[in-house]
Amino acid sequence: MKIDVLTLFPDMFQGVFKESILGKANEKGLVALNTINFRDYANNKHKTVDDYPYGGGAGMVLKPEPIFSAVENLLEKGDSEYKVVLMCPQGEKFNQKKAEELSRSEHLIFICGHYEGYDERIRKHLVTDEISIGDYILTGGEIPAMAVIDSVVRLLPGVLGNETSAGNDSFSSGLLEYPQYTRPASFRGLDVPDVLMSGHHKNIEKWREKEALRRTLERRPELLEELTLSKEQENYINEIKLKPKKT
Incomplete structure (x- = not known):
């Protein structure tokens, strides 16, 4: 370009x-x-x-x-x-x-x-x-x-070292990005969610999808109005509304 x-x-x-x-x-x-x-x-x-x-x-x-x-x-x-x-x-x-x-x-x-x-x-x-x-x-x-x-x-082929990075960013899917964590697993009594260290990739993907929906609902709910959600995603949204995340 x-x-x-x-x-x-x-x-x-x-x-x-x-x-x-x-x-x-x-x-x-x-x-x-x-x-x-x-x-x-x-x-x-x-x-x-x-x-x-x-x-x-x-x-x-x-x-x-x-x-x-x-x-x-x-x-x-x-x-x-x-x-x-x-x-x-x-x-x-x-x-x-x-x-x-x-x-x-x-x-x-x-x-x-x-x-x-x-x-x-x-x-x-x-x-x-x-x-x-x-x-x-x-x-x-x-x-x-x-x-x-x-x-x-940054969207051009070859620009980012990890070719999947741009696709996982906030707004690329229409949702805000899910929370990210790195080492140490425990810092000042604050722990990384167990699912991320489980090695169970399917459960990790489900957790990330749900957290992306949660973050979007909490911070930019208008973005959800522009998306066509699957039935499972709609269920996630309803679940989040009924059981807000504890802080």
Whole structure:
């Protein structure tokens, strides 16, 4: 996969793209991460990329010319499977399903805005997707883009050391992830559940499924409304409601 980020602050991505999972994926050639300062595509001697909005109002608006030119330059080789993603508080709220959709693209181009907003022609005639990471306002689209890129790249084949890791994460199945434990088996009088040390894989899987349902019911019950539960899962839910877990 190739990922290009249009930003006025490319240095913000240097640490993110060079460290941890993203850095290793880039080194292995599993993803090509690149930043472009779209100020370089400004068509005036002062390299201006924003201007006052027609009709008046507070703040400045990003001009269409630099962003159109930058995207068109990146696509001139004729990519077939690409998406131009606008990071925007008005966009679709990002979730795991969207991450999985984006991970199937060959080329992603992220547009990170600043100032008051974008010229509407960018939104209507250039981008394929508008994404928001939540109902709050940040100073720019860089941090949201980093979050989305991290979420997408870890889904690519070969990026995670354990190929089953991504499939077991919270939201991958529609449920929150079950509780995890490691050594020591007893810590300050707090013990690991016996079933996890039993070696009985079928019982362990049942326990994990039930605990994932419990955690989702307790913390994010609205997620259950979006799922088609099996009869056994419905029975689990009813059992949990009748017998809440002791704390």
